[in-house]
Amino acid sequence: MSRVSVEIENHIAHVTLTRGDKMNALDPKMMQAIVEAGEGLMARDEVRVVLLSGEGKAFCAGLDIMSFGAMAGQDPESFLMPRTYGDANLFQQVAMVWRKLPMPVICALQGVAYGGGFQIALGADVRIAAPGTKLAVMEIKWGIVPDMGGMALLPHLTGSDVIRRLTYSAAPFEAEQALEWGLVTELAEDPVAAALALAEEIAEKSPSAIRAAKELIGFAEAHMGDQDAVLLEESRVQAGLIGKPHQMETIASNLQKRKPNFD
Template sequence: MARVSVEIKDHIAHVRLTRGDKMNALDQAMFDGIIDAGEGLMDNEDVRVVVLSGEGKSFCAGLDVMSFAALAGQDPVARIMPRTHGNANDAQQVAMVWRKLKVPVIAALQGVAFGGGCQLALGADIRFAAPGTKMAIMEMKWGLIPDMGGMALLPHLVRSDVLRRLTYTAAPIEAEQALAWGLVTEIVDDPLAAAIALAEEIAGKSPSAVQAAKALIGYAEEHMDDVDAVLLEESRAQAELIGKPHQMEVIAANIQKRKPVFK
């Protein structure tokens, strides 16, 4: 059965995990569905923003416990070491595909975001969470480490001591603590409504400028110790925007006090 739905409307791709009866737990079909959804949006020029959510009471409870038995019978080296998606394996691509998208991704969290579900959420640019939402780097509970892109994402979000505590203990934290530690952007009563509202706002901005901004932020995060490289990339990206059709339309719309229309 389909695990993920994708609906594109008004330049916003609504990507929804649809296994609500199982708290959107991750089985192989869910892995495949999430990757297919993300990669299917890569070259869609109509999409300017993605809203990522999960149906039912929880965003994603992490790996389906029934999947552990199937995984235990496989050769772990053969299963996880091949790079099947550029720099990532299948499990890592579930989270990293959203960072690889050229458009912003906004996640709406409720219930729990545990283990792989937490790492999936971290792949988004921005995360809204409902009050009472719980998050956890859950892998240590099963004698494992985060292996779905968590270590490529978490060091940019939280302090080293916080990362170590979360990883070593597997202890769930409430949304308020997640907000204080940098895992959540904002706590709101209706995270999906907030995500859609923000997506609509971003979709009204210059598509080329938004995409350039996401790419530049990613570059800056990856080259934090090389200020010269970041400054040069900043200038290069700006030069690509100045005077181009989208930027000229923004200027015209501002002068004429209207909404811009991008082609």
């Protein structure tokens, strides 16, 4: 049974979690499928934006605890400590692959995004949630800590006190509160439609500039506090864009009041 679908249309990759009957809960096969979907887009130059969503009534309910019962008798270091995806293990790559992609990722949320599902959403560049969507840093409920990239991603989005409150309590909170805390970008009655509209808007911009912008933002986050390095990187990235074909087409289309053609 397929757990993730990938369809590319008009330069937008629609990545959908397709275990809707289980609220898209994460079992080992689904985690592997999510990573493979993300990794498969790394070199797809024709893809300008990714729209990540979950079918059915929930984005992702987090780990399918029953399916991970087999791990109980294993040495946890054997499957957690090896860095099988660069700086990440499989669990972490399920969320981090979306941040590592060269193109923007927009995540549409509905129903619930708990635990691992919440951390997957954190890996996206933008999160659009339906009103009333419930989110949670759920791991403490099971006697563990967030370990799917959450601790690498959360500090860039909200304050330490908020992270501690959510982690220590494991209490669900709604999208409206998440918006105040900076954990979702905006609310929409139909988050998939809103995400698609934004994806279509981004897909009409210079592909090289959009990818450069994502890389530059990531650099600035990683070098926060090192102003000299960030200013130098701004200049380096800009020098690589000015006068190149995508920039010249952007200028021409603006002056001629037409849609750009980057193909």
